[in-house]
Amino acid sequence: MHFRITGLPAEPFAELFTLSDEALWERRAMRVTADRAHAYPCRVSLTDAEPGQSLILLNYEHQPANSPFRSTYAIYIREGEQQFDRMDDVPDQLRRRLLSVRGFDVQGMLRDADVAQGTALEPVIDRLFADEQIAYLHIHMAKPGCYAARVDRA
Template sequence: MTTFTALPTDIVDAYRAGAPDAHGNPPERHISNGSGNPCRHCLRDVPEGAEMLVLAHKPFDGTHPYAEVGPIFLCADPCVRSSGADLPQILTTSPDYLIKGYGKDDRIVYGTGAVTPRPEIADRIAAIFADPKVAYIHVRSARNNCYLTRADRAP
């Protein structure tokens, strides 16, 4: 069983209050066009016409060669943090996603990365978690490599 882990509310609230992003810049404010703006907190698209934040985020602690930084979107207004085993809405809007496993040391476990068609996400995640070296999985955009969400083994 898998749990999809959204960004923690305290981190999102800090960004909403103007905390600097991974590059030291304040989050930019834009208006969502209603599609292609997936919030990494509620794991849903930011609604059309709603204000959103755009910022650089690094979903890792510390700095090292595998600590990728990339753009993310967040609802500018408070939203409910997503949690659970159900496939989040933001993983249902593209034909495929980049999925790759990471070890406890936050390094990619080579051989786990694959662009995966949407209907095969659950099976691919299960196959990656079959490798005991994998501690968690990142799901990213297959088109832009943007971080979407983290998958963890359910307790």
């Protein structure tokens, strides 16, 4: 089955990079600097920041459904990134991590979930989308538990 993975759009976050540290803090956000490789995943480009690169850490509502599964969590974003939006292509950022994949119906109710290494993501996507009631998937980094990307049928 064909699928489409998307990162977050960059535009809603653009203003954050112009704010002072105090103004960021008022929005439950902060500027951070990557201090090691593969530890600061940008949710826009679905790439990892290199050591020394600056990011914004913020709380983001990744599951805005009007259901008990409505959810927010911390994410990193990097300035100047383009939104990842590809069919049948799993970015390296996801390939190198243990992932939690969650399938939701159109009402935002969790229907099924699984955990897989990123190198084995496609069979999990296929299995979850075999349930016609599942409208979309959310991928989370399993260890820290934070939202990573959305998957839709293509």
